[in-house]
Amino acid sequence: MAKLTTQINTSSQEFKNNQAN
Known part of the structure; x- marks a missing residue:
């Protein structure tokens, strides 16, 4: 779950x- 949050x-x-930009 933490990995998914990081990706978001x-x-x-x-x-x-x-x-x-």
């Missing part, structure tokens, strides 16, 4: 980075 958090951070 990473994807969310990447999405925010893409929105900022």
Whole structure:
């Protein structure tokens, strides 16, 4: 479960980075 949460958090951070660019 922790691994899945990490993947979601990473994807969310990447999405925010893409929105900022």
